[in-house]
Amino acid sequence: xxxxxxxxxxxxxxxxxxxxxxxxxxxxxxxxxxxxxxxxxxxxxxxxxxxxxxxxxxxxxxxxxxxxxxxxxxxxxxxxxxxxxxxxxxxxxxxxxxxxxxxxxxxxxxxxxxxxxxxxxxxxxxxxxxxxxxxxxxxxxxxxxxxxxxxxxxxxxxxxxxxxxxxxxxxxxxxxxxxxxxxxxxxxxxxxxxxxxxxxxxxxxxxxxxxxxxxxxxxxxxxxxxxxxxxxxxxxxxxxxxxxxxxxxxxxxxxxxxxxxxxxxxxxxxxxxxxxxxxxxxxxxxxxxxxxxx
Amino acid sequence: xxxxxxxxxxxxxxxxxxxxxxxxxxxxxxxxxxxxxxxxxxxxxxxxxxxxxxxxxxxxxxxxxxxxxxxxxxxxxxxxxxxxxxxxxxxxxxxxxxxxxxxxxxxxxxxxxxxxxxxxxxxxxxxxxxxxxxxxxxxxxxxxxxxxxxxxxxxxxxxxxxxxxxxxxxxxxxxxxxxxxxxxxxxxxxxxxxxxx
Numbered sequence: 272x273x274x275x276x277x278x279x280x281x282x283x284x285x286x287x288x289x290x291x292x293x294x295x296x297x298x299x300x301x302x303x304x305x306x307x308x309x310x311x312x313x314x315x316x317x318x319x320x321x322x323x324x325x326x327x328x329x330x331x332x333x334x335x336x337x338x339x340x341x342x343x344x345x346x347x348x349x350x351x352x353x354x355x356x357x358x359x360x361x362x363x364x365x366x367x368x369x370x371x372x373x374x375x376x377x378x379x380x381x382x383x384x385x386x387x388x389x390x391x392x393x394x395x396x397x398x399x400x401x402x403x404x405x406x407x408x409x410x411x412x413x414x415x416x417x418x419x420x421x422x423x424x425x426x427x428x429x430x431x432x433x434x435x436x437x438x439x440x441x442x443x444x445x446x447x448x449x450x451x452x453x454x455x456x457x458x459x460x461x462x463x464x465x466x467x468x469x470x471x472x473x474x475x476x477x478x479x480x481x482x483x484x485x486x487x488x489x490x491x492x493x494x495x496x497x498x499x500x501x502x503x504x505x506x507x508x509x510x511x512x513x514x515x516x517x518x519x520x521x522x523x524x525x526x527x528x529x530x531x532x533x534x535x536x537x538x539x540x541x542x543x544x545x546x547x548x549x550x551x552x553x554x555x556x557x558x559x560x561x562x563x564x565x
Numbered sequence: 566x567x568x569x570x571x572x573x574x575x576x577x578x579x580x581x582x583x584x585x586x587x588x589x590x591x592x593x594x595x596x597x598x599x600x601x602x603x604x605x606x607x608x609x610x611x612x613x614x615x616x617x618x619x620x621x622x623x624x625x626x627x628x629x630x631x632x633x634x635x636x637x638x639x640x641x642x643x644x645x646x647x648x649x650x651x652x653x654x655x656x657x658x659x660x661x662x663x664x665x666x667x668x669x670x671x672x673x674x675x676x677x678x679x680x681x682x683x684x685x686x687x688x689x690x691x692x693x694x695x696x697x698x699x700x701x702x703x704x705x706x707x708x709x710x711x712x713x714x715x716x717x718x719x720x721x722x723x724x725x726x727x728x729x730x731x732x733x734x735x736x737x738x739x740x741x742x743x744x745x746x747x748x749x750x751x752x753x754x755x756x757x758x759x760x761x762x
Contacts (some may be wrong), residue, residue, distance in 0.1 A: 304588055305588055308584070308585075308588070334603045380566060381566060383566060384569070384570060388569070388570065389739075391573065391574075392573065392576070392577065393576045395576075395580045395581065396580070397586050398580070398581065399580065399583070399584040399587070400598055401583075401587065401604070402580050402584075402603065402604060402607055404576060404580065404607075407576075407611070411573075427668055501694060
């Protein structure tokens with residue numbers, strides 16, 4: 272499939288080169304221009320189809336990830352709640368669920384259309400010499416990047432700060448409970464605390480195991496779509512690089528822009544997967560942190 | 566988001582359209598002007614979100630200009646139209662009347678010169694306004710001829726004129742009859758006035 276796309280791109284571009292050589296033999300210059308435009312249109316169709324494929328991979332991967340998070344979180348958070356991270360769970364459950372749902376919508380409804388519009392505007396300004404709209408395209412791309420960065424920053428900041436806070440609060444609460452049990456219950460109090468400590472460390476191991484498994488699964492879910500989109504983008508970039516010495520001009524520029532924007536889509540996918548990855552890692556670390564304070 | 570997508574697709578579609586059209590138009594001096602116009606339209610398309618954001622209605626801006634024709638009610642418009650219509654009709658009637666006078670004059674002139682040695686100075690046709698849309702000879706109420714003696718006679722001394730005029734009384738009926746038979750109009754509707762003397 273991808274090899275076919277690469278072959279098609281190179282074939283069509285070489286055809287356009289052939290046409291450019293022939294332009295001088297045409298009596299009417301505009302005939303040559305129109306045929307050039309037709310080749311451009313075919314190339315554009317292929318490019319947009321590839322872009323759509325990249326978008327489909329991305330959206331599917333994000334959906335799979337958020338489904339996985341939805342099924343993993345109850346298990347993980349209930350385990351955390353079991354050894355006293357009540358405040359952490361109370362904070363993280365709605366927070367992560369919210370961001371899992373929103374990130375899918377955010378990428379598929381805002382980021383991807385912005386990149387697509389930017390790509391289309393770049394292509395439209397490559398088609399003709401007179402009416403250039405590449406500045407608007409750059410603006411849209413910039414907006415998409417800023418939105419992505421802002422989203423990631425908000426997520427990570429809230430997560431780490433608030434998460435550490437709640438973890439400390441939980442740790443202090445558990446420590447106070449242990450202190451109370453060991454000091455105010457006369458004989459069995461101390462023994463009880465020791466036993467609880469053992470149980471807690473054991474459950475900590477289990478929780479860390481589950482968290483690590485979740486991280487690995489998230490990586491596996493993300494890995495293949497990212498590779499697919501990367502290959503799609505690289506096909507465009509590589510064919511642009513290959514063809515530039517032969518056929519420099521709007522067609523090569525168009526292929527290059529398309530490749531760049533497919534890679535931007537991959538960036539959005541990476542952003543979301545990093546978000547999920549971070550949230551799992553953060554959950555594991557914070558769970559350990561509250562036990563550390565004890 | 567759908568607003569943005571609509572906007573961008575409008576721009577892109579227009580750019581493709583402009584590219585095709587600029588391929589189709591011949592290479593003349595108009596080409597540059599057409600390109601400038603397309604550039605302006607793209608500029609307006611770019612401004613579209615601004616006008617939508619600030620809820621600027623182009624029609625209100627247009628109505629703020631001092632263009633009284635644009636701000637009249639349908640009734641006023643109708644009156645205006647009927648006024649204009651009657652004006653146009655009157656002028657066309659006047660034109661037709663003039664044409665009629667000219668043609669009467671030219672058709673009768675030669676006859677009169679030959680028979681009576683009388684030149685026609687002017688012809689006035691008075692129309693009967695009460696019945697319109699009928700045959701021409703029914704509409705014409707009266708035709709007034711301003712007659713003078715022929716060029717030769719004008720140079721004749723003043724003394725001769727009373728003698729001539731006495732003849733005129735007898736001639737008048739004859740002239741009238743000649744004209745009426747020539748034009749196919751009743752004798753009553755023909756009035757003859759002498760001029761110059």
